[in-house]
Amino acid sequence: MExxxxxxxxxxxxxxxxxxxxxxxxxIADELAAEAEISLSPRHWEVLNYLQTEFKNEVPLSxxxxxxxxxxxxxxxYQLFPKAPLKTATKIAGxxxxxxxx
Amino acid sequence: MKHLVILGAGTxxxxxxxxxxxxxxxxxxxxxxxxxxEEHHYQPGYLFLPFDIYTPDDIIKSIEEFIPKHASLVKxxxxxxxxxxxxVKMADGSELNYDILIxxxxxxxxxxxxxxxxxxxxxxxxxxxxxFEGSLALRNKLRNWEGGKLVVxxxxxxxxxPVAPLEFAFLADSFFRHKHMRDKVxxxxxxxxxxxxxxxxxxxxxxxxLEEKHIKIESDFAIEHVDNEKKEIVxxxxxxxxFDILVTVPxxxxxxxxxxxxxxxxxxxxxxxxxTLQSKEYANVFVLGDASNIPASxxxxxxxxxxxxxxxxxxxxxxxxxLKEEFDGHANCFIETGNGKALLIDxxxxxEPVEGSFPFPGIGPLKLLKESRMNHLGKLAxxxxxxxxxxxxxxxxxxxxxxxxxxxxxx
Numbered sequence: 001m002e003x004x005x006x007x008x009x010x011x012x013x014x015x016x017x018x019x020x021x022x023x024x025x026x027x028i029a030d031e032l033a034a035e036a037e038i039s040l041s042p043r044h045w046e047v048l049n050y051l052q053t054e055f056k057n058e059v060p061l062s063x064x065x066x067x068x069x070x071x072x073x074x075x076x077x078y079q080l081f082p083k084a085p086l087k088t089a090t091k092i093a094g095x096x097x098x099x100x101x102x
Numbered sequence: 103m104k105h106l107v108i109l110g111a112g113t114x115x116x117x118x119x120x121x122x123x124x125x126x127x128x129x130x131x132x133x134x135x136x137x138x139x140e141e142h143h144y145q146p147g148y149l150f151l152p153f154d155i156y157t158p159d160d161i162i163k164s165i166e167e168f169i170p171k172h173a174s175l176v177k178x179x180x181x182x183x184x185x186x187x188x189x190v191k192m193a194d195g196s197e198l199n200y201d202i203l204i205x206x207x208x209x210x211x212x213x214x215x216x217x218x219x220x221x222x223x224x225x226x227x228x229x230x231x232x233x234f235e236g237s238l239a240l241r242n243k244l245r246n247w248e249g250g251k252l253v254v255x256x257x258x259x260x261x262x263x264p265v266a267p268l269e270f271a272f273l274a275d276s277f278f279r280h281k282h283m284r285d286k287v288x289x290x291x292x293x294x295x296x297x298x299x300x301x302x303x304x305x306x307x308x309x310x311x312l313e314e315k316h317i318k319i320e321s322d323f324a325i326e327h328v329d330n331e332k333k334e335i336v337x338x339x340x341x342x343x344x345f346d347i348l349v350t351v352p353x354x355x356x357x358x359x360x361x362x363x364x365x366x367x368x369x370x371x372x373x374x375x376x377x378t379l380q381s382k383e384y385a386n387v388f389v390l391g392d393a394s395n396i397p398a399s400x401x402x403x404x405x406x407x408x409x410x411x412x413x414x415x416x417x418x419x420x421x422x423x424x425l426k427e428e429f430d431g432h433a434n435c436f437i438e439t440g441n442g443k444a445l446l447i448d449x450x451x452x453x454e455p456v457e458g459s460f461p462f463p464g465i466g467p468l469k470l471l472k473e474s475r476m477n478h479l480g481k482l483a484x485x486x487x488x489x490x491x492x493x494x495x496x497x498x499x500x501x502x503x504x505x506x507x508x509x510x511x512x513x
Contacts, residue, residue, distance in 0.1 A: 062259075063258065064258060064368070064369075065368070068368065074324065075326070075338055077338070078324075078337075078338040078339045083339060084296065087296065099300075
């Protein structure tokens, strides 16, 4: 699927997650954040950068890991990205929705 | 004489001892299996005990009964493993040197990870059903309960048998219906996932069943604490869900022995190759069942399939041959849905559960991802199979260790 975000045509999946991280840029993040009714502050950006680094290092993401990352605690993570923070934050960061193992 | 040591005489360790006692030459290999417990529990039975479907006698036997003669059972507490020295240190100061080590120490609940969970209401109105004690306490509570809010809750993934909490909710619906008090009980299913399950097609089928049974679902709930006074669970976003009875699946962790040995990850699971089951750090260490960090379900069926492949890999390792990268994450789980029916799901790392027939393509007799009485009978028969076939390491006819795509409806 494709979607026009911040004036660019971007490849996304059915849930709106970018399928090619190379297409991501900050303007896209701002627009995806606006869709989730979030306006990105420097604190948001610290978390997003951390998530992208972990993704590049192929580290599986979980709420627990983020809580222990030293970057943000879970309480603040929820304040920054309300309701379902991991899903929202990964979408804005342009990385895949974390697969919870079963 | 060489020495193969198995840590843990649960489902995985016991199966492995049985497999290897057939395969390894007695003159060359000694097999030891270590466990501190006396009893072997049929853990799937913990689901049925609260509803008086099984009695404690149905689910408890002695560990010794299932250990093959050729293996020696070492009863005692493990202090730690020193993998660089190829040595297991026991709490009583004795030591076992090994040539090959199999880690099968399992996973268990860690309610202390969540604030207030193991508080004043623990086993009074806050219960687990992943231990015998929790399951029994819950049975006694449900026998006389007059109704109210029943909350079935998962703390975080991964957990053992990820379908068990759903089954609990379905069986509770059926239980209260039979007691003619379903109208007095409000059942809510609370999960950290975004839906009833982790895989899309199964989620759809299971959410439909939840709706049909009037079980409310609260998703994306990451618990912060249990409030014992107000009797509610609260998530990090401040969402609060009140309960009269909370049936929770606490955080699951690997055994502390792995933490003491410096062999576990942040949840004490041991990193292993997901296709060969060899430890990522030590070539002569293999990890079986719930103890490992591989992205497969933590379930007896998985340990069973793994054991068949691991047996072959251990023989290859001994001969100095390359290991087979064969384990595909195959899991096969019955899901009790109440009223004498069940679903069956069969899946692996790459293929989600779908509809179809099992084990014979196009014939069955079991139906995949569809409720049927036959599936329920399959689940009940499974207890007999567990004690008499599975633990002994006997191959289950027609069910292969790797998943078959035949007879399944993939798009």
